[in-house]
Ligand SMILES: [Zn+2]
């Protein structure tokens with residue numbers, strides 16, 4: 001069995017680093033740069049635009065990654081953004097899964113984005129027509145610490161972060177909840193900090209090599225003919241190992257970024273690049289797990305025979321489609337981006353129906369659920385209930401349509417299957 005599993009593990013490592021990671025790194029740097037240039041302006045824009053907030057929230061949620069969504073959450077408890085905008089943002093957020101979709105299946109990403117944007121705007125606007133937001137805000141106001149108590153705590157504990165705040169101020173309730181009481185940025189001076197904040201240059205260098213190999217590979221160029229034997233595999237395996245070292249050193253397993261880090265990145269291009277490397281390593285590590293789960297499922301389905309396992313995938317899919325939709329919705333309940341990446345990876349390998357991917361995209365809230373939980377639990381739980389129920393309802397409907405109408409054929413054509 002070991003001689004069957006070892007090549008699978010190595011191939012999965014190389015695939016995660018070269019076929020997915022290299023492109024993810026480029027997209028991450030690009031959106032990191034947009035965040036660095038625009039985060040403050042986007043935030044000011046949504047606070048000022050009453051009435052359009054669910055639309056702008058949905059747009060911020062759509063931006064790949066979690067930065068925009070994370071910054072929206074405190075604005076609700078401050079009372080400058082509606083609860084409908086929060087819901088719209090969370091429906092539209094696909095977190096780090098977005099990077100994997102852009103890198104491996106841009107067509108699916110566009111279709112999913114269009115659907116979740118429309119859903120986010122409609123549901124967010126409807127939520128704002130109900131008294132739900134006002135009630136949650138009142139419950140927050142009743143439960144929050146007194147101004148005097150917040151000031152006392154802040155005086156006692158001092159300043160916790162040195163980047164300029166986005167959407168809130170030093171010493172306010174958001175500062176206490178998100179900089180003092182939640183995980184912020186890694187403490188400097190530790191070995192792990194040196195690995196993530198100095199080792200990133202080496203990591204990005206290897207990622208650039210991976211990118212050249214990935215582009216040549218995608219252009220059907222026979223790289224093996226002029227490179228030493230197993231060169232691509234070696235780069236991929238070493239890259240995946242480095243990714244896992246960075247992943248462990250950054251000590252972020254489910255979620256990739258915190259509110260404090262989003263602020264730090266908006267203030268420093270260097271931190272933006274460092275954290276883009278960290279986030280790429282996070283995505284590569286989770287994609288590797290996804291690939292491994294797929295390969296082992298195939299091996300298991302074929303009872304040790306890979307080819308007969310692959311032949312059984314279609315039957316497996318028919319039998320498990322409905323369960324996959326349910327699981328996609330439930331995995332979406334887990335805060336953070338890690339488990340969602342496995343789900344996207346399994347879809348990209350053909351193990352899940354489109355409806356399941358859609359369900360998970362609606363249901364998941366990326367890293368934005370953590371700051372909301374830290375600020376006000378009831379608002380966070382209510383948001384989870386709304387996005388999960390909506391995801392399951394839409395998911396089951398789309399799955400039924402996929403099976404019983406022309407939608408399945410239409411989707412297959414649109415998705416290029
Ligand atoms: Zn802050």
Ligand SMILES: [Zn+2]
Nearest residue numbers: 185271274275
């Ligand atoms: Zn940093």
